[in-house]
Amino acid sequence: MSSRASRIKTISIKEAAVETNLSAHTLRYYERIGLLPNIARDSNGQRRYTADNLGAILILIKLRATGMPIGIMQRFVQLLEMGDKAVAERRALLEAHEKAVRANIVELETNLEAIITKIGIYKDIEETGSKTTCSFLSPRAETRAKTSEV
Amino acid sequence: MSSRASRIKTISIKEAAVETNLSAHTLRYYERIGLLPNIARDSNGQRRYTADNLGAILILIKLRATGMPIGIMQRFVQLLEMGDKAVAERRALLEAHEKAVRANIVELETNLEAIITKIGIYKDIEETGSKTTCSFLSPRAETRAKTSEV
């Protein structure tokens, strides 16, 4: 195999920040709290990010973007550090998260439905100039009198 | 029309909390910050919630559950208080929110895809007992050597 020293291309924290769309502050923060172990340093003690590091960061970003709390991400990274013998646990963790995200999406869609219905009611009001008492569209109010109209 | 006094059924804050799944604390908080104007009081100064109030709360909850920031909700409530002459603005606000929520759902789905792919990779590892170098499934790492495996 080939490995005579650091033939591997690495990038600075600033470049990594650009690549990942995180701030350098956040990259350091993630490292501090254990989400990014094994970030190499150069002779001046400055961080050098490898392609693998970036790959790891990108998946962490996806986990965050889907609402995984930092605490669970820390657990996930711990499992990563345990190597193949923790693959099953890692999978279980991700599957639990998948379930949570799916539930979240369903909740968003359901609530969005109701909001869209409300938009429709506003359209009607704008067109007819007043509230067409079409009460089955709105479970309450909006077809009502003065108080607490929605 | 019928309205001889308070023939309208109202409920206490505790009951409203149960109905809405918010805490009484949160109901008071929402009122304080202007999300719930016009909550009536009884002779002892205690809050009494009408069905219309509950209706309003329920839609506020849907807005929050879809990620609308409190600040925008305050604006929405202001528009509500202006009555029909602000219907168009209200609709615009909700339509902007609809757009944001749709974008959010798409983002969740996209990221979830990537996570599910990773779950698939873990399944493979569990089955074959090692990493089948099938690099097109994983844009990086996981099919790699020791460092920063994901």
Added chain:
DNA sequence: CTAAACGTTAGAGTGCGCTCGAAGTCAAAT
């Protein structure tokens, strides 16, 4: 030689959305 540009650390601060605590009022139950 100095200044700018970039990095480092430890720790403090921020913004959001609640959540709670303290001190007080009131009414019904004992």
Added chain:
DNA sequence: ATTTGACTTCGAGCGCACTCTAACGTTTAG
């Protein structure tokens, strides 16, 4: 008469995920 319990206000506190500051070190350009 007093206790219980639900309510009130106001302000402080909390958890999360950053985000920034201060003080300092190193490298490069003029």
